[in-house]
Amino acid sequence: MRVSLLILAFSCMAGAALLARNAWAQQAEPLGGCLSPQEMREAVPEHHLADSYRVIKHVSSEHRAEAVGAKLCRQGGKFVYELTLLPHDAKEVLHVLVDAMTGETLSGKPPK
Template sequence: MSIRFLILAAAMLTAVLGASASQAAELKAVGKLADGQCLSPAQRRHVSASGKVVPLGKAIRAAKARRSEVVDAKLCKGSKGLVYLLTLLAHDGKVTRATVDAASGTLAEGG
């Protein structure tokens, strides 16, 4: 083995371990959010990468059953776990909100 290979392998391992620690810190921070607080972009990426939530596209499809366009989406902590809070614009111009369970991708009751 060459020195060059060992240095490259060490650098790659350091990068992977650093990313894992960063992801763990972001996921831990999500657990400390109060109900109603929304995740930062970095937290959203880490939670999505962890597989703990459905992709945003699935949540949008659930909300589009209302025949509206999604104009804003946030991933927030709800009382029973993470939820997507979607702002919808209907064809008549009316703005409504929908709540989608982020774990299952189903439209929440009353949401």
């Protein structure tokens, strides 16, 4: 009985996580191609983009989370940083899009 309840609870949590991920993906405009690390290093000064280290540090602090991934991608004719964060409470992985020119958070607003 307990095993069945644990399996049911895990299945519900996994389903909820998938639904939340799909909802986030549908709200955001699709990302164009993401740059390789070498292309990213070249694009930042060439296009006058915000320093990725400072963006990661700021967004991680805002979300009280550890950055576990960062990519520079094209979206709608501009560059965005796609950050993957693991909150200190480790409830769920967060995906945050940040305008690479201004450093403004576009999606994945921090908790209040």
